[in-house]
Amino acid sequence: MDKRIGFIGAGQMAEALARGFIAKGVCRAEHVFATDPVQDRKEVFRSFSTNPVDGNIEVVQSADVIFIAVKPQYVSVVLREVRPYLEDRHTIVSIAAGITLQSLKARDAAGDGVRLVRVMPNTPCLVGETAAAMCLGGKADDGDAELVRRLFDSVGKIYRVDEKLLSAVTGLSGSGPAYVFLMIEALADGGVRSGLPRDIANQLAAQTVLGSAKMVLQTGKHCGALKDMTCSPAGTTIAGIHELERAGTRAAFMNAVLAATQRADELAKMA
Ligand SMILES: NC(=O)C1=CN([C@@H]2O[C@H](COP(=O)(O)OP(=O)(O)OC[C@H]3O[C@@H](n4cnc5c(N)ncnc54)[C@H](OP(=O)(O)O)[C@@H]3O)[C@@H](O)[C@H]2O)C=CC1
């Protein structure tokens, strides 16, 4: 792709996206520009051959696709700052949790006439396996959707959804990697508690999650049927499942997604 990619805010998510895009060859490192008030973050971007620049306006002047990757409460201040420098060539991609298209194009933010795309990505873009969703606003058209789709298809999967679903996407897949990391860590702890060396326990736990996710995606079978395949009558697995059910694990995961979704909605109100 010949587009230049800019990041306003060079934090964890910006780094994961930039590294992912470059690793998958959808853009070249020298076509990536990033800025951050924290000097160390700029040095991180320099370390993988992208261009750290001195401010948000310089990012806008250097790039065509501008990722707004600051914390939600700073989004409108950033947009107000760069607004006079926005041109028709720019597509603005906000990844901020909870910040609506309406508030992105408000008069004290980007204003009317800007190509706006909201994306909720997740950190596995770093390894080419993001689960993301997007919606369009402002002047954004199918060309912008195609551009964003091309970027995200290179680092995983992206789905177009109604904006009203984006908080739920945030609660499920945006925050989801953290739930899964916690689960992998806990599974490995269980392995260690049962006598496995830590490194083998970590590998077994992570590979089990990877393999199980692939079975869901590749077989198209219901998770309940796949679970049943693992449970021999009076066997080991059903004894483990019994404990998970006793602990309310399903409700805990559902409540985690719900709490994160509600938090995304709260962030929208606070911004
Ligand atoms: N982390 C994740 O998994 C995901 C994050 N997101 C969204 O991505 C955004 C960034 O999150 P994340 O990367 O985790 O956060 P980080 O705090 O790691 O990164 C944000 C960076 O932006 C910097 N910053 C603050 N103000 C400005 C400014 N005015 N101009 C330029 N840069 C600024 C921050 O500096 P300082 O620390 O000094 O404030 C910080 O280094 C958030 O809106 C979040 O909702 C979306 C999906 C997943």
Ligand SMILES: O=C(O)[C@@H]1CCC=N1
């Ligand atoms: O924790 C957060 O607020 C961000 C948004 C989704 C994932 N991380």
